[in-house]
Amino acid sequence: MSRLQKGKKAIKQMYEKKEKLQEDAKDNAERLKQLFSYGINKDFSYKQLVADYNKKKIYLFFYASIVNSDKIEEFIIKPIHEGEGDKLSKIINTRDLIEITDFEQATDDINNGKIVLLMEGDSIGYSMEVSDFKHRAISQPANESVIRGPKEAFTESLFVNISLVRKQIRDKQLITEQSSVGTRSKQSVVLVYVSDIVNDEILKNVRERIESIEVDTVRNVELLEQYIEERPYSIFPSILYTERPDNAGAYLEDGHIILLMDNSAACLILPVTFWDLFHSPEDRYSRFIFGNFTRAIRFFSFYITTMISAAYVSLANFHSEMIPPDLLFAITAAREYVPFPLIVEILLMEFAFELIREAGIRIPNPLGPTIGIVGALILGQAAVEANIISPIIVIVAALSGLTSFVIADTSLNYTVRISRFIFILSAAFLGMLSLVGVFLLWFMYAASLKSFGVPFFAPLAPYYKSSGDTMFRKALRAEIWRPSHIKPKDLHKKQRK
Amino acid sequence: MIKHYGYIPVIFLLLLILTGCYDRIELEQQSYVIAVGIDKGEETGTFSFTFQLANPEVGATLSAGSDEEPQETVTITGSDIITATNTANSFITKKITLDQTKVIIISEELARSKDFIRVIQTAARTPQIRRSVQLIVSKENASDFLNNNEPKTETRPHKYYQYMLNRASQTGIIPDANLHRFFQITEGDADLFLAIYATTEISEPKESGSEDEYIAGQVPQQGGSKTQFMGSAVFKEGQMIDILDGQDTRICNILDKTIEMEELLATYPDPIKPEYQVSANYSQKSVPLVNVSYDKKNNHAKIDVTIPFEIEIIAIPSLVDYAQNNKYNQKLRESIEQSIEEKTTKLVKKSQEEYGSDPFYWSIYIRRYFKDIPAYEEADWNKVIYPNASITINYKLKRLEFGKMLKDSKLNEVRD
Secondary structure, eight states, X not given: OOHHHHXXXXXXXXXXXXXXXXXXXXXXXXXXXHHTTBTTBTTEEEEEEEOTTTOOXXXXXXXXXXXXXXXXXXXXXXXXXXXXXXXXXXXXXXXXXXXXXXXXXXXXXXHTTEEEEEETTOSSEEEEEOBOOOOOOOOOOSSSOOSSSOXXXXXXXXXXXXXXXXXHOOOTTXXXXXXXXXXXXXXXXXXXXXXTTSOHHHHHHHHHHHHTOOSSOOOSHHXXXXXXXXXXXXXXXXXXXXXXXXXXXXXXXXXXXEEEEXXXXXXXXXXXXXXXXXXXXXXXXXXXXXXXXXHHHHHHHHHHHHHHHHHHHHHHHHOGGGSOHHHHHHHHHHHTTOXXXXXXXXXXXXXXXXXXXXXXXXXXXXXXXXXXXXXXXXXIXXXXXXXXXXXXHHXXXXXXXXXXXXXXXXXXXXXXXXXXXXXXXXXXXXXXHHXXXXXXXXXXXXXXXXXXXXXXXXXXXXXXXXXXXSSSOOOGGGOOBOOGGGOOSOOBSSOOO | OHHHHTHHHHHHHHHHHHHOSTTXXXXXXXXXXXXXXXXXXXXXXXXXXXXXXXXXXXXOSTTTTOOSOSEEEEEEEESSHHHHHHHXXXXXXXXXXXXXXXXXXXXXXXXXXXXXXXXXXXXXXXSSSOTTOEEEEXXXXXXXXXXXXXXXXXXXXXXXXXXXXXXXXXXXXSOOOBHHHHHHHHHHTSSOEEEEEEESOOOOOOOOSSSSOOOTTOSOOOSSOSOEEEEEEEEXXXXXXXXXXXXXXXXXXXXXXXXXXXXXXXXXXXXXXXXSEEEEEEEOOSOOEEEEEEETTTTEEEEEEEEEEEEEEEXXXXXXXXXXXXXXXXXXXXXXXHHHHHHHHHHHHHIIIIISSOTTXXXXXHGGGSSSHHHHHHHOIIIIIHHHOEEEEEEEEEEEEOTTOSOOOOHHHHTO
């Protein structure tokens, strides 16, 4: 943290923390108006009413854009105009009328969609929950679709998301603990966990990490992930990002921690291992054999996508004796007319594939179909017919591109794609020798990683007692243990008879 | 700490620059030798090497209509294979590699001379030549063999050798003669090595009663490629001493535990009507049992060989009812066993008396009786033990089947 930020923070604290509400409500109202730049700030509303029961002035402050005006009309303005009683809290008959004593709380409450009331002659203010932030309705998951299984996804509202998680696990021990990040714009982060399973050490660690974030704003979980992870420069992710509440529920059951925030149609799950990133929720929704069949295909794809291009480069450039003659002659004949060295060919095609992929994400929807046409032409026929690349390279690049889509998790997907380029370059360097060397280094690095204290390849290596859900999974009935590498308080998933 | 990470890419870049891509070669910059032929040169110490280079463009779909030849055969004089490849580059455009070589062809003249072992040594030394390369001895000069060999169907040479050798060795008419085995047996200084015998020169066809008693060049054929692979060249101590025909080669393959013997079709004399033959599918499901008992004092070995085998009768041209008549059946069993035993004993005798060593790789069974290698060498398998060993051959017919049909057509009913 730089000195500049510390200074800024100190000034802020002096300016806000210590400023209590004054005796005179009118002064307080003026101060609030000043704080919120009333008049310039168009949706900041200020109303002055006269209470019916004691004929005193009441000032209301709220953001019109984020509150429910019907609620204000019904529960505040109407009672004030018509209600009878001796106290404000009697008149406004809602439970969540909170007393506030300083300006910081007042501003926070207004920012969070509450309404603040100040009453003449009263040195305290009141705030009440009337927020109505607009958000999308619950829709289907966009990037983690399944054939079998629930089709609800998180949406950009914290409240809705908590509701979706609660729906998954109806347990009194499911705790939603709230803390906030950001100094200028406070956003609430909700930690969700099952309190009699979760490991307290990890929980404490996460809490501390969230509390130690000292920036002005953290808008959503995608940014939060980068603030709390241990190794921001690593090519391996250490937090799982998912948009599926059912997936979140599955991890909660095992004793993981979920982080939710407003403005994110996803949650963060931690701590995670390689296997968690590698799995898809559908593996568990399918029957034992089917799920494991998918797993086998996915693992094979994982291998192909990282290695096929690199293996091709190293075999063709350094070890032609390892290629069976028929294939060798086919490749050689195809390469007779190609002007580039093989490594350039491969890099060209891999780059072209990444290009299509990136362009496909960025392209405006109406132009979508062009990608397919242009891509197919560039990558397929034209390049081959123009003798720019050999048809075998098209097959290799298409294979490595296609298999990379099988890795569902976006973060791990990037890992794999970047690794592929590392391996291609290493293969071009000294063939199999350097490829194996670099693969070893890469693997050693991966094995040395930890996500919140949990080794990356646990429970396989180092071995831990667990449900055995690594490369393949067991039948659900045979799963007795929770994953012990995240050290849950309760290891038993299933009570043994 | 962060500062140190900066060095990693720098070091990596230095590595790239300093080592470069040592050994890297693009595929299309190489010429692949499929077959190497070795002949005696004009002077001693020189040899003439013939390289058969594959042309990858032929047979590849995208360069359809390539009217180039599928292969290029060049001959050059040199003192060893590897340097000759370099000399050949004076008229071959690409780097000649021997990685994909399938066969080495030696002319019989060279094989029978003392120089053969000198030239083949290179093959053991260089990593370029695989140990699985098959050794072929050609009756004529190797260069003639390669030039005359014009397969009608498998025009791509690597395919031709692959299929030809695979099929021929499956039927057992040629031995499995890879380079590794050659060095193993020659260095071991016991046993005989069998190389494939082949030729493109059709000599006088031998009028023989049996289907496998030929050596290459004698098989009476009409049409097709002139090249014949049949029988084997016998090497003793790295020098060729004799030729075995197809039948003897098959027997060697049967008796040798280290060679996989699948099944072969052969004919056996019909015991009831001797003018006919009975055709059968001989298959050996288990390895032959070789029992060697060694008498240290007299340096004498007793070798008992038991060969369990199975027979499926394919044809009985004499139409004798062997299937259902027990007496005949028994007779057939005995006659089959006896005829194979006879042939085998003859070959064993020949090897003991004529060659003074065995082509069956039996020396491996006796080695365990010796304390160490010097003791074993002193006992001298080749000169002393094997020629004087008492050998009994015993074939055991475990099962006799008659195919899909028990009865043959009744001749007297057909011809009434």
